[in-house]
Amino acid sequence: MRIIRGVVYKDGKKQAGGGYKVKTSPSSGTYDITFDEPFNTLSAVVATPYWPETTDLRDNCVVTELSLEGCRIATGAGDGRWSLRHFQLHRHGRRHTGF
Numbered sequence: 001m002r003i004i005r006g007v008v009y010k011d012g013k014k015q016a017g018g019g020y021k022v023k024t025s026p027s028s029g030t031y032d033i034t035f036d037e038p039f040n041t042l043s044a045v046v047a048t049p050y051w052p053e054t055t056d057l058r059d060n061c062v063v064t065e066l067s068l069e070g071c072r073i074a075t076g077a078g079d080g081r082w083s084l085r086h087f088q089l090h091r092h093g094r095r096h097t098g099f
Contacts, residue, residue: 010084029082043093
């Protein structure tokens, strides 16, 4: 079993966790997460907003793409617009063992 967890600030810097890299796209409010080691099977990624700067419950975080190697997370403001936000992520599953 393998677990990836972390906290990512809105500028794309990792605040906690490891085993992944982050690339930020400010114009679209998305973050591409690449895992250092691929997973063996598709497993769920859970992403939730992290609110050190706001407590607006309408701010959001959505996983929009998922693969063995990574995922894309989109964040937004309470009015539905894309907006960079802090978030937390969690993924667990089997380690990639080759074919």
